[in-house]
Amino acid sequence: MRVLGVDPGLTRCGVGVVEGVPGRPCTLVAYHVIYTEPDEELPLRLLHLDTELARLVAEYRPESVAVERVFSQHNVRTVMGTAQASAVAVLAGARAGLPVQTYTPSEVKAAVTGSGQADKAQMMAMVTRLLRLDAPPRPADAADALALAICHIWRGGTRARLAAAASAVRQRVAAQRSAAKRQGGTG
Amino acid sequence: MRVLGVDPGLTRCGVGVVEGVPGRPCTLVAYHVIYTEPDEELPLRLLHLDTELARLVAEYRPESVAVERVFSQHNVRTVMGTAQASAVAVLAGARAGLPVQTYTPSEVKAAVTGSGQADKAQMMAMVTRLLRLDAPPRPADAADALALAICHIWRGGTRARLAAAASAVRQRVAAQRSAAKRQGGTG
Incomplete structure (x- = not known):
């Protein structure tokens, strides 16, 4: 599975492309940072971000997109720009017909380091x-x-395994019901 | 001048198209509200908003787009959705190659009612x-x-008049300097 991750930001927007399967080491495909000028007007900044993200999606052809969910406890001025950049990132994935998933910073930290409170150095x-x-x-x-x-690769894997397990349980229950039905003649 | 105004919102996004010139009564062209389902996932909601805004821009062919600037004092949960919807609206205008301007609610109230503190009923x-x-x-x-x-129509007019006035002053100053230069032989 190839995933394009986006750490949204208006001034600096991180993009990382990784390939892998759940529970095994992943492989780096590429990473980029998209910059927009703080002096530039908002429409041009969002347009630049949109164009660059569309270009990277077309170039790396990921199967899905993962975007950091914006957090509200940040500085309010910063958070507005981050929310707008995240909207552009989510939209870029959706426009390309890809599934887009958002994760909180804690979810990402927990998935990568085992602790939702990991610091920058530990994450790096x-x-x-x-x-x-x-x-x-x-x-x-x-x-x-x-x-x-x-x-996204690892949690997607967990989700896929959970979904498969749930499906297996449902099938077993359905099979037992069918068997009971056949034996007893009632549903 | 034909302007498409957007009151951004994720659940309800208002769109109004107006034609007019500064200082004269404007003419209604059309208005719409774009709805997205709160139960729907964010990528689909942003995609729906984007598609509908692009459709309205293509249908009404405005010369510019005006979007409400998102305010930070609102409820934080709501403001994130509003910021994301506003990014989609600003981007829709920019993608269509149109100039996009943002205005605070107070600027809009002041332009329309003469008071930045006008209430809903007065605005309506x-x-x-x-x-x-x-x-x-x-x-x-x-x-x-x-x-x-x-x-946007009225303030655009004010801006255009101010720019014209400033330009006239600059031209007069330049003309006086040229005249002085010709008379005295120095700059």
Whole structure:
């Protein structure tokens, strides 16, 4: 599974593309940071972000997109820009017909380090190790985007296994009911 | 000048199209409210909003787009959705190659009623009067979008007049300097 992760930001937007299957080491495909000028007007900044994200989606052809869910406790001024950048990222995935999933920072930290309270350095170290890189990806926005992609691959796997297990249970129950029905002649 | 105003919202997004020139009564072209289901997933909601806005821009061919600037003092949960909807609206205008301007609610109220503290009823009454409608536009989201479009037409006019006045002053100063230069032989 190839996943494009996005750490949304208006000034710096991290994008990381990772390939892998649940529970096994992932492989780095690429990472980028999209920059927009703070002096530039909002429409041009959002348009630049949209164009670049569409280009990266077309170039790397991911099967799904993972975007960091925006958090409300941040600085209010920053959070507005982040919310707008995240909308552009979610839309870029949806426009390309891809499934888009959002994750909170804690979910990503827990998936990658085992702890929802992991710090930046710990996250960077784990992303470097999990992708078997020689050096940590820079800048940090790119590392966060890669962590999102890893989180999506692994959690997607967990979800897929849970869904498969639930489906197996349902099938077993249905089979038992059918058997009971055949034996007793009632439903 | 034809302006498409957007009162951004994720659940209800008001769109109003108005034609006019600064300082004169405007003419209503159309208004709509785009709804998205709160139960629906975010990517589908943003995609629906994007598709509908692109359709309205293509249908009404405005010369510019006016979007309400998102305010931070609102409920934080609501404001995230509003910020994301506003990003989609700003982007829809930018993608169509149109100039996009944002206005705070106070700017819109001041432009339409003369007071930045006007209430909903006063705004609705003024929009109805300014567009010479028989009845107030419903729902309120549509009225707010129409007010944004009116604000943009009138303020755009003010800006254009100020720019023209400033340009005239600069030209006069330049002409005086040239005249002085010709008389005295120095700059």
